[in-house]
Amino acid sequence: DAKTTQPNSMESNEEEPVHLPCNHSTISGTDYIHWYRQLPSQGPEYVIHGLTSNVNNRMASLAIAEDRKSSTLILHRATLRDAAVYYCILRGAGNMLTFGGGTRLMVKP
């Protein structure tokens, strides 16, 4: 399975943008890039996904490199409620998600 590499942790100040990087150099042409986050004591929550083009939704933006070997999740204004573990995942056929270690985002007031 194609794997992703993320920093173990990142810090951000409240109300500032956050850029969470992800490397996936072995991505195949049909793999979708998914981002989920997990708040303490909760199940993972879908954030965003994309294939080739940049994507925006109400929660975040996803910027995908032209060669698709890396991507960046952008939270435009971090809030304390955004403190969570963020997972960058490659999804192939079906709905099987292969989670890595994720990035623990800490948001300072």
Place this chain on the structure above:
Amino acid sequence: KAGVTQTPRYLIKTRGQQVTLSCSPISGHRSVSWYQQTPGQGLQFLFEYFSETQRNKGNFPGRFSGRQFSNSRSEMNVSTLELGDSALYLCASSLQGSGEQFFGPGTRLTVL
């Protein structure tokens, strides 16, 4: 719309016993996936069911099994429990091809 529900939320068993966990997906969702989360291994995919058929399977021993019913509800069973099976078991449901999976709150299993 009700979210994914899992029962029970907490469970304590002893080694050698078996356990059955239940998951009710969001209404209309036909795909149900199961994951195991432990501090050491993180989140690992167990299996996925779609329209009562297992579609994908992760790298877990045969003691872990599952099934899906015609109403899309799913159960997973673990036989001959081991201490290492202590984990949070998460269920996720999705529409076919939507890409977005909705996770339940999980069942916390403790094996003594």
